Every structure is written in C-alpha cells, then in structure tokens.
Amino acid sequence: MIVLGRIVAPHGVRGGVKIHPFGDDPHSWSKMVYWWLGRNPDSSNEADWKAYKLESLRDQGKNLVASFDEVSDRNGAEALDGLFIAAPREYMPKPGLDEYYWDDLIGLAVLNxxxxxxxxxxxLIETGAHDVLQLADGEGDAKVERLIPFVGAFIKSVDLTLREIRVEWEADW
Known part of the structure; x- marks a missing residue:
C-alpha cells in the first residue's frame, strides 16, 4: 500500500472529510474509484485497510475535501478522523519522468x-518549498542523521533498480 494522505477533520454535515495530502499531485487520485482507509500507515496487509468508493474530491486551501459513497453524515465522517489514505500500487497513476513516490525512495542508499x-x-519531510530526504547512517551512538533537500541542485540521480540516490553533498555537511 502506498500512503497518500491523512484525514484531518470532518467537513460539513453531509459526510465530507478534510484531507492533508502527502505529495504534489493529489488530483490524480480522483481517477481511482476506491480509496483505502486505515489506522496504521506502515501496514502492507490489505486486511488492515478498508476500501471506500470516492464520490467527490475538491480543493480547500492547502487541503482537499472528499466524500465517499459509504459516508452520508457528519457522524460517519467523524469516525474517519485521523485515518490514513492509501492505495495498492497497481491502482496508482504512474509517476512521470523524474517523479517518484516517497515509498519508492525510502530504503535507498545515498552516495555522494x-x-x-x-x-x-x-x-521525507514536506517543507512547502521542497521535500527533504531524511537519512540515517550508522548504529547506536555512532548514528548520524542527515537532511538533504530533494532538489536538482543536490540530487544528481535516482536509480530505483540499483536502489541508490547520487547526491552532490559532502559527508561533513
């Protein structure tokens, strides 16, 4: 499952929910007939996710408002508050050239x-201006954490086959 966002509040009295999207093209999700909702974003077990049929999707500031066929009132929407939204990879739109799902980047080795x-x-961290890679290197007391902006000035290549990202970044920065 690829996590797309999170329901942050009910919206209105007809069962709408306000969504904080993870990613920069949430309108492409409107092509998916079903969205999967669940409590644990790390679960890849489809039994932990329940499919909801998307009825409508629209912008509301930096968030989205969605409604589902299965939810008809505010009480139903309140029950969904805090749930994560995900979809199996085969239902997701294909990323464009030099576009990646965050899920594809997690676990990749980063080399300069x-x-x-x-x-x-x-x-990854969404900062508004650009996304930032969160790296960990080493174990225990020797563990080093690094943050590298995910922008062309620093990211030289992403190779999903080799499972590595090449960056213009020094080890002591």
Whole structure:
C-alpha cells in the first residue's frame, strides 16, 4: 500500500472529510474509484485497510475535501478522523519522468559523487518549498542523521533498480 494522505477533520454535515495530502499531485487520485482507509500507515496487509468508493474530491486551501459513497453524515465522517489514505500500487497513476513516490525512495542508499555512502533514506519531510530526504547512517551512538533537500541542485540521480540516490553533498555537511 502506498500512503497518500491523512484525514484531518470532518467537513460539513453531509459526510465530507478534510484531507492533508502527502505529495504534489493529489488530483490524480480522483481517477481511482476506491480509496483505502486505515489506522496504521506502515501496514502492507490489505486486511488492515478498508476500501471506500470516492464520490467527490475538491480543493480547500492547502487541503482537499472528499466524500465517499459509504459516508452520508457528519457522524460517519467523524469516525474517519485521523485515518490514513492509501492505495495498492497497481491502482496508482504512474509517476512521470523524474517523479517518484516517497515509498519508492525510502530504503535507498545515498552516495555522494565521491562514492561515499551518506546513509539510507528513512523518510521525507514536506517543507512547502521542497521535500527533504531524511537519512540515517550508522548504529547506536555512532548514528548520524542527515537532511538533504530533494532538489536538482543536490540530487544528481535516482536509480530505483540499483536502489541508490547520487547526491552532490559532502559527508561533513
């Protein structure tokens, strides 16, 4: 399952929910007939996710408002508050050239242009201006955490086959 966002509040009296999207093209999700809702974003077990049929999707500031066929009133929407939204990979739109799902980047090794391994991607942070890779290198007291902006000035290549990202970044930065 690829996590797309999170329901942050009910919206209105007809069962709408306000959604904080993870990613920069949430309108492409409107092509998916079903969205899967669940409590644990780390679960890949489809039994932990329940499919809801998307009825409508629209913008509301930086968030989205969605409604589902199965939810007809505010009480139903309140029951969904805090749930994560996900979809199986085969239902997701294909990313464009030089576009990646965050899920595809997590776990990739990050090496600089001098072949020094800087760590492994543990997560990403959405800052508004651009996304930032969160790296971890080492174990225990020797563990080093790094943050690298996910922008063309620093990211030289992403190779999903080799499971690595090449960056213009020094180990002591």
């Amino acid at each position: 242009t001098a072949d020094v391994q800087l760590g492994v991607v543990q997560g």
